[in-house]
Amino acid sequence: MEQLRGACIIGQSGGPTSVINSSAYGVIRTALDAPEITAVYGAANGIQGVLAGRLYDMSTEAPAEIELMKHTPSSELGSCRYKIADPDVDDTDYKRILEVFKQYNVRYFFYNGGNDSMDTCNKISRYMKKVGYDCRVMGVPKTIDNDLFGTDHCPGFGSAAKYIATSIAEVYKDAHVYNTGMITVIEIMGRHAGWLAGSAALAGLVGCGPDVVYLPEVDFDMDQFLKDVTDIYNKTGKCMVAVSEGVHYADGSFVSEAKTAAGDGFGHAQLGGLATRLANVIKEKTGAQVRGIELSLLQRCGAHLASQRDIDEAFLAGKTAVEEALKGESGYMVGFQRLAGSEYGVRTALFPLEVEANYEKKVPLEWINKEHNGVTKEFIDYALPLIQGETYIPKENGLPRFARLKKVLA
Amino acid sequence: MEQLRGACIIGQSGGPTSVINSSAYGVIRTALDAPEITAVYGAANGIQGVLAGRLYDMSTEAPAEIELMKHTPSSELGSCRYKIADPDVDDTDYKRILEVFKQYNVRYFFYNGGNDSMDTCNKISRYMKKVGYDCRVMGVPKTIDNDLFGTDHCPGFGSAAKYIATSIAEVYKDAHVYNTGMITVIEIMGRHAGWLAGSAALAGLVGCGPDVVYLPEVDFDMDQFLKDVTDIYNKTGKCMVAVSEGVHYADGSFVSEAKTAAGDGFGHAQLGGLATRLANVIKEKTGAQVRGIELSLLQRCGAHLASQRDIDEAFLAGKTAVEEALKGESGYMVGFQRLAGSEYGVRTALFPLEVEANYEKKVPLEWINKEHNGVTKEFIDYALPLIQGETYIPKENGLPRFARLKKVLA
Numbered sequence: 129m130e131q132l133r134g135a136c137i138i139g140q141s142g143g144p145t146s147v148i149n150s151s152a153y154g155v156i157r158t159a160l161d162a163p164e165i166t167a168v169y170g171a172a173n174g175i176q177g178v179l180a181g182r183l184y185d186m187s188t189e190a191p192a193e194i195e196l197m198k199h200t201p202s203s204e205l206g207s208c209r210y211k212i213a214d215p216d217v218d219d220t221d222y223k224r225i226l227e228v229f230k231q232y233n234v235r236y237f238f239y240n241g242g243n244d245s246m247d248t249c250n251k252i253s254r255y256m257k258k259v260g261y262d263c264r265v266m267g268v269p270k271t272i273d274n275d276l277f278g279t280d281h282c283p284g285f286g287s288a289a290k291y292i293a294t295s296i297a298e299v300y301k302d303a304h305v306y307n308t309g310m311i312t313v314i315e316i317m318g319r320h321a322g323w324l325a326g327s328a329a330l331a332g333l334v335g336c337g338p339d340v341v342y343l344p345e346v347d348f349d350m351d352q353f354l355k356d357v358t359d360i361y362n363k364t365g366k367c368m369v370a371v372s373e374g375v376h377y378a379d380g381s382f383v384s385e386a387k388t389a390a391g392d393g394f395g396h397a398q399l400g401g402l403a404t405r406l407a408n409v410i411k412e413k414t415g416a417q418v419r420g421i422e423l424s425l426l427q428r429c430g431a432h433l434a435s436q437r438d439i440d441e442a443f444l445a446g447k448t449a450v451e452e453a454l455k456g457e458s459g460y461m462v463g464f465q466r467l468a469g470s471e472y473g474v475r476t477a478l479f480p481l482e483v484e485a486n487y488e489k490k491v492p493l494e495w496i497n498k499e500h501n502g503v504t505k506e507f508i509d510y511a512l513p514l515i516q517g518e519t520y521i522p523k524e525n526g527l528p529r530f531a532r533l534k535k536v537l538a
Numbered sequence: 539m540e541q542l543r544g545a546c547i548i549g550q551s552g553g554p555t556s557v558i559n560s561s562a563y564g565v566i567r568t569a570l571d572a573p574e575i576t577a578v579y580g581a582a583n584g585i586q587g588v589l590a591g592r593l594y595d596m597s598t599e600a601p602a603e604i605e606l607m608k609h610t611p612s613s614e615l616g617s618c619r620y621k622i623a624d625p626d627v628d629d630t631d632y633k634r635i636l637e638v639f640k641q642y643n644v645r646y647f648f649y650n651g652g653n654d655s656m657d658t659c660n661k662i663s664r665y666m667k668k669v670g671y672d673c674r675v676m677g678v679p680k681t682i683d684n685d686l687f688g689t690d691h692c693p694g695f696g697s698a699a700k701y702i703a704t705s706i707a708e709v710y711k712d713a714h715v716y717n718t719g720m721i722t723v724i725e726i727m728g729r730h731a732g733w734l735a736g737s738a739a740l741a742g743l744v745g746c747g748p749d750v751v752y753l754p755e756v757d758f759d760m761d762q763f764l765k766d767v768t769d770i771y772n773k774t775g776k777c778m779v780a781v782s783e784g785v786h787y788a789d790g791s792f793v794s795e796a797k798t799a800a801g802d803g804f805g806h807a808q809l810g811g812l813a814t815r816l817a818n819v820i821k822e823k824t825g826a827q828v829r830g831i832e833l834s835l836l837q838r839c840g841a842h843l844a845s846q847r848d849i850d851e852a853f854l855a856g857k858t859a860v861e862e863a864l865k866g867e868s869g870y871m872v873g874f875q876r877l878a879g880s881e882y883g884v885r886t887a888l889f890p891l892e893v894e895a896n897y898e899k900k901v902p903l904e905w906i907n908k909e910h911n912g913v914t915k916e917f918i919d920y921a922l923p924l925i926q927g928e929t930y931i932p933k934e935n936g937l938p939r940f941a942r943l944k945k946v947l948a
Contacts, residue, residue: 144712173717202711209716290936294842297938301612302554302839306619307583334937404814424831429712432704432843435936515936526700526845526925527744528707 134235139171141241144202145284146431147442148270153197154446155238173206188536196531199521201431212248215255222255242271250481253459266449267461272428274323275488278479279463286438286514289327291430296328300336311367315403315422319374322491326503328370340501344374436517448476472513544645549581551651554612555694556841557852558680563607564856565648583616598946606941609931611841622658625665632665652681660891663869676859677871682838684733685898688889689873696848696924699737701840706738710746721777725813725832729784732901736913738780750911754784846927858886882923
């Protein structure tokens with residue numbers, strides 16, 4: 129494959145994770161070290177930064193400072209949720225992108241994000257090919273939701289799973305301290321896929337797991353839920369519930385949004401999240417002391433508790449994207465294939481970006497127990513290796529020392 | 539002082555912290571090693587365990603296992619919220635305690651808890667003296683609220699403060715990722731004292747602090763609050779708010795409980811916590827995207843992020859309680875005096891248990907800024923040393939390996 133000389137852009141898009149910046153650093157470090165790559169630009173707020181011509185010159189950053197991106201949560205270059213048009217319908221944005229690419233001689237474009245970002249990436253790749261502009265486009269995956277096509281798992285998931293399982297174990301200790309009844313409901317992210325909620329069950333390996341786990345892959349039945357919880361509570365005096373924010377009734381309506389859900393005992397609109405709602409329903413039904421806890425943003429930005437394996441794999445995904453692009457590849461997302469055998473191992477693999485934009489990889493139904501309130505050993509065996517490895521985040525004053533980039537505009 | 543031979547009891551009471559077990563371990567380890575102490579019992583669920591005669595024989599535990607208590611959150615022996623009567627009014631409980639003490643030849647009693655626990659401790663001490671039963675009673679402080687009399691600070695506070703400041707810094711990164719408006723309201727524990735809410739400001743030292751902090755030491759004014767937040771939001775497009783769960787209006791009513799607070803725009807009862815409530819008020823007023831986050835139990839059981847200094851000091855408090863009791867002291871709570879000078883240092887000190895039971899040490903008003911929406915440098919200088927030191931919690935399967943005690947009843 130012929131050598132392609134030119135600048136590269138790395139952009140980040142979608143919701144934050146603890147390790148998305150490790151991937152971006154993988155791209156930036158590898159690109160800065162590659163002789164064919166003449167300049168490394170970070171797009172401010174993803175594709176919006178490209179459209180606005182807001183590009184940070186990464187060569188002006190101190191090497192030690194950009195390396196801190198490995199431990200810095202959220203998207204350090206800024207993110208966006210910009211929905212780009214289909215180029216066959218409206219090519220305005222693409223013309224502008226091409227203009228910027230030409231202006232800066234951009235020949236490599238790396239986009240770091242989830243399903244929507246891969247779709248953006250694919251559209252840009254197709255457009256550049258169509259207009260005959262030589263540019264290699266690679267997707268670098270990230271999502272705590274773990275719902276991307278092709279890849280065994282997604283950078284970001286392992287760290288969120290580790291945060292969730294650790295927090296559940298700690299809350300378990302807290303919730304079992306009195307010899308009085310206590311029910312705890314913990315709400316976990318994952319609107320359509322239950323990978324994160326299922327990860328709560330990992331805490332069971334250290335004896336501090338939830339009693340029941342509810343995933344959005346199966347319909348939620350409020351009566352059955354109340355029976356599950358009440359049975360456990362009546363037997364043990366405690367019950368810990370882990371529930372995905374995305375649980376929904378059989379008619380598809382989210383439990384968190386239903387205004388007058390049958391059986392929930394409330395006839396009026398409720399503010400607050402799902403955990404609060406379920407806690408109130410349980411309280412009304414059982415009279416027990418109930419506490420609802422929402423892990424909220426904490427689970428996706430808890431970099432101090434990131435999985436070191438996840439950090440390393442996130443870096444590897446970014447590095448591989450650059451290496452493969454330099455070899456001539458384009459139009460792919462970098463992902464992982466898990467090696468067979470009892471020891472965990474992965475190899476990187478390239479997955480064509482050309483997939484359904486709305487695809488969401490869900491937890492296989494056979495990994496959910498038949499009572500629909502827990503996950504099987506197969507789920508645990510899948511998720512456990514991904515939370516391994518302790519990270520030692522650099523500190524200053526006893527607090528995380530995140531990257532502080534100069535962000536000099538090109 | 540004459541030597542007093544006999545057994546000891548250690549009990550834990552009140553809400554969990556990340557390091558209360560480090561104090562209990564300080565007592566247990568030191569007592570097990572003391573020749574005068576003939577047996578070491580852990581009371582199951584505090585004073586309730588004494589009353590029920592439910593005592594764990596700590597000598598049956600493997601030394602390495604009890605040492606894990608240093609990293610195990612919540613009260614490992616179990617806690618209670620039992621309010622003991624005044625012995626001059628009703629001495630039923632005290633007679634039973636004396637009976638148990640005699641049965642097991644208990645000559646040392648250590649009680650690990652907050653203000654209420656110190657009051658219990660004091661009453662038991664007075665009763666034993668009154669009936670002429672020779673028993674040395676010592677209080678070992680714990681509370682994330684940092685509101686105990688006498689002592690410079692309380693074991694448990696530093697770890698909760700570190701958890702809060704770290705989480706705020708991480709959420710800051712998350713909340714600043716898009717170039718769109720975003721207001722974040724983070725609710726922090728502390729019903730009557732603002733030590734924990736004020737600690738949110740520590741995150742400012744790494745450039746990721748809240749814009750405003752509201753403490754319960756001063757009256758909350760909803761109009762001023764909305765003005766503060768709106769002004770910052772209009773200027774920067776973002777606003778991060780840290781607020782104590784205990785903020786209250788000038789009439790003393792909690793903002794979290796007011797059904798129809800003037801100016802909050804709601805005429806109906808609201809479920810959910812203060813963060814959700816304030817987020818909704820702001821949303822209604824500004825139309826901005828607002829997210830409410832409650833740190834909930836996580837902030838008091840996040841042992842993985844404990845301050846190592848706090849763990850060490852908690853241990854020291856327990857150890858000192860035993861050592862001083864062996865020397866003949868009784869009727870005191872162990873606490874800390876901070877040494878003068880620029881380097882942080884403490885010495886242990888004994889504070890008479892004989893204080894007002896309802897005392898709550900609050901943040902000095904001069905440590906709150908004159909706008910009543912932040913803390914001063916004096917607060918930071920006070921709190922910062924307490925969050926220092928990284929702990930490396932033992933892990934198993936990538937998850938915390940907490941103590942697993944056999945809890946053999948004596």
